[in-house]
Amino acid sequence: MIHRLILATAFAAFLHVQPAHAQKASSGAVPTADEAPIALLIDVTSGQVLFARNENRRFVPASITKTMTVFVAFERISNGTLDPASTIIVPEAVSTEWFGKGSSMLLPPQAEVRVSELLTGIATVSANDGSIVLASGLAGSVPAWLDEMNNAARRLGMVNSHFGTPNGWPDDGRTFTTANDLFLLAKAMIERHPKLYAEYIGQPSFAYNGITQVNRDPILGRIAGADGIKTGFTSEAGFGFLGSAKQNGQRLVMVLGGVDRNALRAKLAREFMRWGFEAFERKRLLQKSVIVGSARVQGGDARSVNLITDRQVYVNIPREAEDGVSYSVIYDGPLRAPINAGEPIGKLRISVPGMKPALVPLLAEQSVETAGFFRTIYNGVTGWFE
Known part of the structure; x- marks a missing residue:
């Protein structure tokens, strides 16, 4: 099952940071649009x-x-x-x-x-x-x-x-x-x-x-x-x-x-x-190793694992574009233990109006070991009440 967590609200503040570097105004249409197959x-x-x-x-x-x-x-x-x-x-x-x-x-x-x-x-x-x-x-x-x-x-x-x-x-x-x-x-x-x-x-x-x-x-x-x-x-x-x-x-x-x-x-x-x-305004959204969400884990000594970025996350926004950048975490889960810290387990999907979505790798912040006998029973019981 593909899990998605919409993060547009959580990341809204990042839309107002300064561009990573100043750039000239857009020069207009893409120069290759009609001349390169x-x-x-x-x-x-x-x-x-x-x-x-x-x-x-x-x-x-x-x-x-x-x-x-x-x-x-x-x-x-x-x-x-x-x-x-x-x-x-x-x-x-x-x-x-x-x-x-x-x-x-x-x-x-x-x-x-x-x-x-x-x-x-x-x-x-x-x-x-x-x-x-x-x-x-x-x-x-x-x-x-x-x-x-x-x-x-x-x-x-x-x-x-x-x-x-x-x-x-x-x-x-x-x-x-x-x-x-x-x-x-x-x-x-x-x-x-x-x-x-x-x-x-x-x-x-x-x-x-x-x-x-x-x-x-x-x-x-x-x-x-x-x-x-x-x-x-x-x-x-x-x-x-x-x-x-x-x-x-x-x-x-x-x-x-x-x-x-x-x-x-x-x-x-x-x-x-x-x-x-x-032609784009480049903005930094996240520092490296920021926690952007969590993913559910089955059969582990923890029931979830935090997801972090493996790099500083930037986004390019066309200078003529309107607001409307949105984000979501995508992972194929629930995940099964064991999970190693730093293991790629998901993607941060960044959507900008008029552009194809960008996918940034997300890593496990911490390791999750396989659950022991009593932890497995505890996870099963607590799962009834979710």
């Missing part, structure tokens, strides 16, 4: 969808695919199974096939290249050859690496994605994704691996073997706080972009897909990100 903009810090257009339509990601290749490597580094300082020998067959093919690090055959160099080359200059060398070198073969990519996608909940190549080279449609799925990937990369993200993503240029190439990210260096993530283009896919920027503690992630010109993609990416930061 696929567009998505989400505030990671609030969980709010600021704009969505065909966010669940499958499309070909082209080189945005490399984001998953980098993410899988980040996962290995974080769990201690990959050392960025380790080296891989470039197979002659890989160099022959991929040297200079599309975006490239120009890896010569039998070169000994560090994993850190491959990751930087993939993330910064979209190295097709680097992606294949990394995949085959770490997993033993490209198909084995693809298994890791697709397993990672499933774990992240990317239910409308499949990867048939580590670098996004055209593969007759076997590789596909959606804007929503790419957001899940970007969010996981940023939140799980912040140090690796800062080290490898958003570098302005990359030099290898005496050759320097620049990052073609359309918002890097042009939007304050922009730090990636990946462009993509093939004649089949058109021009796409997975991007992110952080300003004054607020991080936005955007996706564009199917844009028909490079210059238009750059224009839309910049306008879209600016709009996201400027």
Whole structure:
């Protein structure tokens, strides 16, 4: 059973706090509304969808695919199974096939290249050859690496994605994704691996073997706080972009897909990100670890558990919007003991007129152990009188 607790009255006072940072007046209509077939903009810090257009339509990601290749490597580094300082020998067959093919690090055959160099080359200059060398070198073969990519996608909940190549080279449609799925990937990369993200993503240029190439990210260096993530283009896919920027503690992630010109993609990416930061009034509703409600527990040494936030909770309100923000706690219950402190057990649903609801995780404030014999009898008896 889904339980809901409406909290609009309890949180009413928070509607009058000052914005977390001053912003310019809204620039008007969303700049991508008529020019990008696929567009998505989400505030990671609030969980709010600021704009969505065909966010669940499958499309070909082209080189945005490399984001998953980098993410899988980040996962290995974080769990201690990959050392960025380790080296891989470039197979002659890989160099022959991929040297200079599309975006490239120009890896010569039998070169000994560090994993850190491959990751930087993939993330910064979209190295097709680097992606294949990394995949085959770490997993033993490209198909084995693809298994890791697709397993990672499933774990992240990317239910409308499949990867048939580590670098996004055209593969007759076997590789596909959606804007929503790419957001899940970007969010996981940023939140799980912040140090690796800062080290490898958003570098302005990359030099290898005496050759320097620049990052073609359309918002890097042009939007304050922009730090990636990946462009993509093939004649089949058109021009796409997975991007992110952080300003004054607020991080936005955007996706564009199917844009028909490079210059238009750059224009839309910049306008879209600016709009996201400027068109809303951002307000802090709750501090981290605030109790927002409780959930019923069965079979425990306590009959309920407090629900707390795992972060400061913000909300973006369109500057033209009327009042009417509402809140509710949602959990699937009653819950059954045992429950560990810090365990995710519910969501805070934040509704703003004209926008999709945002869902913020809620955690158990305290542990609830399984009830002993006499506590079970007591709970059963007291339950008769509720």
